[in-house]
Each structure stands twice: as C-alpha cells, then as structure tokens.
Amino acid sequence: MQSLPKTLAEDVARNLVMVARLIDEDPEAAYGYSKVALRLASRVAAVREAAGFAAYANQKYSEALAEFRAARRMTGSVELWPVMADCERGLGRPEKALDMAGAPEVHKLDKAGQVEMRLVAAGARRDMGQLDAAIVTLQSPELASNAVHPWTARLRYAYADALLAAGREREARDWFAKAVEADRDGSTDASDRLAELDGVEFVDALDEDAAQSDAGKDEDDRQD
Template sequence: MPIPPEVTGEEIDPDVRQELMSLPKGLAEDVSRNLVMVAQLIDEDPERAYEYAKVALRLASRVAAVREAAGFAAYANQQYSEALAEFRAARRMSGGVDLWPVMADCERGLGRPERALAMAGEPEVQKLDKAGQVEMRLVAAGARRDMGQLDAAIVTLQSPELASSAHHPWTARLRYAYADALLAAGREQEAREWFAKALEADKDGATDASDRLAELDGVEFVDAFDEDEEDDENGALDADRGDAADVVLDDEDDDEDDEDDAEDGDERRQG
C-alpha cells in the first residue's frame, strides 16, 4: 500500500524502534513506516489501518510490537478472534501483561463474557499498573452487563478510583461507564450526576457525556443547516405567494379597466 513520502518511520515510538533494530535496516524502515500509518489511521480509518498492519505483519511477524499493532488494528475492526491471536502472540514474545485487559475484552467480543470474568480474577491483573487495573475493571463490568447482571456491574465499578476527585486519563471513561450502568438499572438521577462528573473529567472529548446529559435533561439539538434549508423553503413559498398575489391584483386591475371601457362605450352610444 502507498505511504506518503513525508512518513519516514522516525515518528515511531523509541521502544518499538529498538525492537525493529533486529531487522535489516531497509526492512526495519519499511516496517516502521507501515506501523506509523497504523497509528495515524486506527481511530479515523480503521479499515485502512488494518491493511497497513497486515503489510507490517507480513514483513516482520516475529517482532512483538508488530504483532501487537496487528492485534489493535484487528480489534478496531471488530475482528476479535484475529485480534486475540495476535495479542497472545505478542504477549508470548514480550512476556508482559499489559495486553491482558484487551485480551479479556476480545473474549467479550467473541460472546464469551464468562471467560473475560475469569481473566479478571487471574494473578496477571495484580501485575498491571493502575491504568491497566482500571481497564480490567471496565472490561469485567462490561462482562457482567453482557450476562444481564446490572447490579453486579455497578458494584464492580465502585472503587477508590471512581470515588477519587483526581483526574487521570481513565477517569472520564470510568465515570461514564458507571453512569451508563446506573441508567441501565433505572437509577436516572444518580446517572445524571455521574454523567456530569464524567464530562467534568473529559477534557479530550473521549466520551459523549455531554450528549447523554442533554438527553436526560430533555434538550433537543436542532441542526442549523436544516433550519437554513427550511428558511429557504419558506422564503420560496412566500415569494410564490407574492407572485400569485401580484397576478391576482393584475387580473383585478384588468377587469376594472375592461369595466371602465365598457361604461365609456355605453356613454358614447347614449350620446
């Protein structure tokens, strides 16, 4: 697949670049450029990102970072079986546990929430950093919801991280998930409170908490573009009515002129 010439591969994360040093220089450059494209496109155009990931995988399947990138690209395209296989391969190569939560979420995507819950209780979770543990909590709560256990999902999300007033990269998502679970359980007032707290922490717009709040408050957004079109249509109708009125008036004037001419003719005949 074509890669823009301005993408050099130097944009890649230093740790990934270090992994790629095991490859011949030219090959390492090709792989790194494809990985840069994956990173740039995965949010906005996951299908294209997936294609670049497959190229990188074909070139360097024995590099853990490449298997991980391929896993995330497959995950973004809801190819959960493929994503899980790539994440497992990356974990075997690196020996790390960072991918444990997303692997569990793949199990959810495959319709196996009970496996995701089992993974939430494994020793690997204790080896995760705080962000990873919060992510695992989110996945476990999602699995509970998949199984229809709403109250258990709410309890799963209740944690010191949820109660903390500090803002971390995961704070907005944790609060949002809690609000959404509360709403699903019919606890609307509490849900509104937590959507507001999620919005307060969501500086990057990672959630649609503002829209959910507006929906709960009964606020309806009107598309300004649609309003303009409606105004144009109304204006056209008004113009048509005006033209019609002018025609009617012109016809009335013509009738009056005809009546005047007839009267003048009668007067002349009588004279």
C-alpha cells in the same frame, strides 16, 4: 525492530505509523497497513500488537486475540491482558472475560491497566444481564477519587451508563456530569448524554439553514 535490516525496519515503521494515525478515524485503512507490516515482520512484537489493535478496531476479535496472544508470548508482558479479555467479550464469551478479570495477571497491571480490567469486567457483567453486579464492579477508590487521570472520564461514564440502564436516572445524571468534568479531550459522548437527560434538543445547523431556505421558497411561491 533493531533485529531487522535498516531498509526493512524503515518500511515496517512507516506502516506502523499509519496504523497509529488512522486507527481511530479510518480503522479499515489502519487494518490494511497493519497487514502489510505483519507480512514484513511477523516476528516483531510491536507489529503483532499493532495488528491486534487494528483487528480489534474492526471488530475482528478472534484475529485480534490471536495477535495479542502472540505479542504477549514474545514480550512476557501482561499489559494486553484487559484488551484480550475484551476480545473474549466480543466473541460472546463474557464468562471467560470474568475469569481473566480474576486471574493473577491482573495484580501485575499498572493502575491504568487495572481500571481497564475493571471496565471490561463490568461490561461482561452487563453482557450477562447482571446490571447490579456491573455497578458494584465499577465502584472503587478510582471512581470515588476527585483526581482526574486519563481513564477517569471513561470510568465515570461507564458507571453513569450502568446506573441509567438500571433505572437510576438521577444518579446517572450526576455521574454523566462528573464524566463531562473529567473528559478533557472528548473521548466520550458524556456531554450529549447529559443534555439528553436534561431534555436539551440539538438542531443541526445545516438542517436549520435548509428549513429556512425552504420556508423562503414557499413565501416566494405564495407571492408569485
């Protein structure tokens, strides 16, 4: 944003900060801020990228894809390739996502990007009803590694979920457990899925309190 006048750059930056802050907890609000930034500085790659992620978070896949393509044209980077492919999935075009997974751009991605691309490709296989192919797609040195990286939990989770969908419950349970071990920031619900497979039932504390209160009222009524 160095090409923008100082005051305009500050306005754009404030909106981008709000996009980043709200995109997980309130994606609709984040989308609103992204549109403001877009009106102010549509020729800035960071703005187009933020607008793309805000649209993506709101399942506006066609709009997201257009913004990601614009950002990529401006920067020449392949970093957005996996999320662009996932937009194709969102638009009901898993075959296109698979084509992108086999494109030369994938070889230019860093390790995190390649893992993300593998996740998207596996998702596309599942979209097409190809569960076994999805499982094979996820099998990789990154999956087998004991090292924990930012993407490890999601990769293990996707593998466990695919195994479970294929009826391989025992293996799925093992991989959900491995996902829990790697999920240090709670980015997945692997612990809940594992508990479900183990037959653990959770009771909402508020519901339990309400039930006890109702039981107490019933007892009082009987005494009256």
